[in-house]
Amino acid sequence: MTRELSKVHPFVTALRVLVSTLVLGYVPPMKNTSCEVQIEGTTTHFGYRTVQEAEKASLVRGVFDSVADKYDLMNDLLSFGVHRLWKKAMVDWLNPRPGMTLVDVGGGTGDIAFRFIGRGGGPVVVVDINKDMLARGRDRALDLGILEGITWLNSDAEQLPLQSMTVDAVAVSFCIRNVTHIDRVLDEAKRILKPGGRFICLEFSKVSEPLLSTIYDTYSFKLLPLLGECIVGDRAAYQYLAESIRNFPDQKHFATMIEQAGFGNVKVRTLSAGIAALHSAWRV
DSSP states (O other): OHHHHHHHHHHHHHEEEHHHHHHHHHOOOOOOOTOOOOSSSSSETTTTTTEEEEHHHHHHHHHHHHHHHGOOOOOOOHHHTTTHHHHHHHHHHOOOOTTTOEEEEEEEEOOOHHHHHTTTTTEEEEEEHHHHHHHHHHHHHHTTTTOOEEEEOOOOOSSSOOTTTTTEEEEEEGGGGGGHHHHHHHHHHHHEEEEEEEEEEEOOOOOOOOHHHHHHHHHHIIIIIHIIIISSSHHHHHHHHHHHHHSOOHHHHHHHHHTTTTTTEEEEEGGGGGGGGEEEEEEE
């Protein structure tokens, strides 16, 4: 009991920090380009840092190596459990049916796969670049008594080792903002989908209401890193989380990217005033 209470205490402390920063006022850090080190070659962003494209996958892998053991706990704490409602909305919209095959890209610890199987869909292939996240997912599957219907595949979302036009649906949940080339992930999703197959993506997005946006920035750049430090022992991982969210395209621009990848009937559902969004499209 004492050990469990000690896990809650940093969360209470962090909430106090959030209240105080809201009272005192807070301006989120801006991407500083004036003093960036010039890097030769093709570059991309890792949070607010500029890095070589070849480095990003290993940097992202390092972030999730660090947080894998407490990833699901942190999801509940950081979203106050709301991520469960977002994922339910995703699977509801996907509408699983018996024999419906799903590739869950960046599926990590299995949240979407378990919901999909539980709703009568499957089989599912969970793809993740991070072995520790997949190991956590396998353990959870055993705990839930799910002994078949899910294959766990350690692979890069930009180069899926799967045959073309073989699956009914591709889901990407809180993953695509971490990849090096979003367009390549979309191309791969389209390649493996059968004609008429479904693409669906759940990702953090842009809050449009100004007051909520200010509160959300305070929460993201003050509370998230503090909780990461207190509970996981890694402040930098959750600083990266906040920065990666701000770097990701808003609802409209991401929908345009999906259309440019050749998908049809692109639709968007905004969740929690824009904190997250669902994008759905079809392979035509």
